[in-house]
Amino acid sequence: MLQLSSTLSKTLGRGSSNTILRVGGASANNNPYTRSGLIWRWAQRWWRARGPTTASYRRGLSSSRGRHLIRPKQQLLQTRAKGEDARGIHTHESEKGEIGNTIYALATASGRAAIAVVRVSGPACLNVYSSLCPSRPPPAPRKATLRALCRPNSPREEVLDPGALVLFFPAPNSHTGEDVLELHLHGGPAIIRAVLFSISTLSTPQVPIRPAGPGEFTRRAFANNRLSLPQIEALGDTLSAETEQQRKLSVQATTSGLSRKYEQWRKMLLSARGELEAIIDFSEDQQFDTAPAEICSSVVSIIQELKPMIQLHVDSAVRGELLRSGISLALVGAPNAGKSSLLNRVVGREAAIVSGEAGTTRDVVDLTVDIGGYMVLLADTAGLRKAKLAGEIEKEGMRRAKERVQGSHVVIAVLSIETKDGNDGSSTPYLPLPNEVLEVLREAQDQYKQVLVAVNKTDLLHLPPGRTLPEHFFNQITSHLPTLPQTHIHGITCTHPSPSDGIRPLLATLTQVFAKMTAAATDNDTFSTLGDAIGTTDRQRRLLEECMSYLDAFLDRIAGEGGEADVVVAAEELRFAAGCLAQITGRGEGSGDVEEVLGVVFEKFCVGK
Structure with a gap:
């Protein structure tokens, strides 16, 4: 026991040297029956056989999770007998007794089109074909065949579509794993209705x-x-x-090996749990080739190696969610700085009112725009200035502007070049930096948001070609925002569209910022474009985080609380962690509630998919 304590302490990096292996809740120091193999095994079997209402324990790591039930295999079999399939998935009502039915649907969009595809799946596919194409031989598998479709059981073989392409995919090498029949019709609404009605009459x-x-x-x-x-x-x-980056993300996730990766991790946890179960059941009366202390130490090492890999997927899921839901971008600046003009130039239309009167924008104007293939939720906000100069409505607009910046991923500050007249009648351009705008930008940087600066009205500078801003403007801005890269400062003009107006370089920098924000993180703190982990969805991320909490609880249990290592409960933590991964893939023990996920996922699909 002391050897196990010492080995685990070294593996976990803990300083305790008194941790004692404890099984079933009794301390080895105080229990005289610990070394009795018969009583020990009887106690463990009794503990495992306890019902779910009594066999529960308080999670020490997260009180919000409350009590988690420990269900043995016997109970799992009982719950499966109550309406779950062989994978531990609750059977959907539409599947009970109907999984062998033949189904059909229009697989293309409804309405008039050049081609419409009707898909049929199930054991009666050839029956449907023979009824629509009487006296014609069956089509060769996976080869397009031209056929005239007729109304079933019509005495004169009334033709529904004189030239349809028919494809047959026999099971199991089809999309659904069943026989699949596809009818490629002329896309007239009347033909589609006639064919679908004819198929419905074939049901018996x-x-x-x-x-x-x-x-x-x-x-x-x-x-x-x-x-x-x-x-x-x-x-x-x-x-x-809807955007190019969303398309790339979805294709990458479809063809990636995420499922195999999660299943590999689940099997690792099951194998580690099996090692601990062997110690629990047989350590007293059987000799192991490897000492129990070394086995526990090996399991701890596996968990410690697995956690960083799971964390990478959690981090990448947050980045991938930006591609799915869109990147939030807020335009801020002083009144009449040109925020609405920049918004109109980016979206390519007059989406916001532009006026020479300061304070025209009083509320947040939200638009969705595609910038470089990225979905961007663009917000034009009210101008920021001293509160004592603003009315009540304008103050509310400024409050909403600051609130929108707090919820944005990227902030663009629009500054305006102004001119002052000299005594000799000349005008000198200068760049005002309002304190209210600088304060918002500093807060955004403190929150690790991406900040860019667009200096408007550069046409007043009369710079030579190739230059957008004078050097002293760069120095003036970076003196107030020291961590802002100069590459994030752009000169623009919104009043005179031209190749040198600076809008394209600004959008190019934005695209680079978006690419870095949505790149998958790797274990060496570099970034890889659209790696497998970037395809992790929000649902998968939440289950991975839950899995991580169970792994943390396992390490706490195996390290011991009050000088005792509870191997039995530690093994259960691994079972719960493996169950989280099973819910991601929908396979294996612990995936019992995946049917609820399937219902939500498939309700978002169109009929025929």
């Missing part, structure tokens, strides 16, 4: 054929192991992608 009690629900084709692909749950989530992102 012996061979049921029914319309598919939203995402049901993909649900069957998941049930037949043709797609994993992360791939399905990526497919949903593919259908909703």
Whole structure:
């Protein structure tokens, strides 16, 4: 026991030298029956056989999680008998008794089009074909065949579509893992309605054929192991992608090995848990090739190596969510600095009112725009100036402007070049830096937001070609914002569109900033473009964070509280951690509530997908 304590202390980097292996809640120092193998094993079996209402323990790491139930395999089998399938997934009502049904749906958008695709999946695909194409041989698998589709059981073989392409994909090598029939029709609404109605008339009690629900084709692909749950989530992102970067992200997530990675981690945790279970069950009456202390130390090392890899995926998920949901960008500046003019130039239309009167923008103007393939939530805010010079409405606008900056990922400060007249009648340009704007920018930098500065009205400077700002303007800005790179300072003019107006260089810098913000983090603090981890969704991120909390709890349990290492409860922490990974992939023990996730995911799909 003391050897185990010493080894674990060295592995965990703890200073305690008194930690004693404890199983089932009794201290080895005070329990006279600890060394009795028979009583020890009986106690463990009794502890594991306790029901879920009594076999619970308080999580020491996070009080918000409350009590977690410890369910043995016998209870898991009982819950599966109550309505779960072999993977531990609660069976959806539409699947009970209907998973063998044949389903059909229009797979393309409704309305008039050149081509419409009707998809059929299930064992009655060839029956549908033979009814629509009587006296014609079955199509060769995975080869397009030209056929005239007729109304079923019509005496004169009434033609529905004189020239349709028919494709047949026999199971299991199809999208759903079942027989799949695709009918590529002429896209007239009347033809589509006639074909769908004809298919519906073929249903019988012996061979049921029914319309598919939203995402049901993909649900069957998941049930037949043709797609994993992360791939399905990526497919949903593919259908909703609006920008180039969203498309790249969804394609990367669809073809990446995220599912294999998560399953590999889950098996690592199960293997580590098995090592601890062996110590619990057999350490008293059997000889191990490896000492129990070394086994525990090896398990701790595995967990400590796994945690940084999971953390990388958690960090990358936050970056990937920026691509899915959009990057929030706020324009701030003094009144009449040119924020609304810059907004109009970026979106390419008159989206905001522009006036020479200061304070024209009183509220936040929100727009969604594609900048360099990135979805950007662009906000034009009210001008910032001294509160004593503003009315009540303008003060509320400034409050909302500062609030929007707090919630933005990127901030662009628009400064305006002004001129002052000399005694000789000449005008000298200068750059005012309002304290209210500088204060907002400093707060944004303190919160690690990306800050850029756009100096407007550079046409007043009359600079030679190739130069956008004089050097003393750069120095003036960086003296107040020392951490701001000069590459983030751009001179622009919004009144005279031209190749030298500075708008394109500003957008190019923004695109570079977006690329860095959404790049996947790696273990050496560099960035890789759209790595596998960047495809991690918000749901997966939350489960990974929960998995991390269980791993932290495991290390705390194995290190011991009050000088005692509770191996039994530590093993349960590993089981819960593996269950979180099972919920990500939808496979394995612990994925029992994945059906709720499937319902949410597939409801977002269109019928026919």
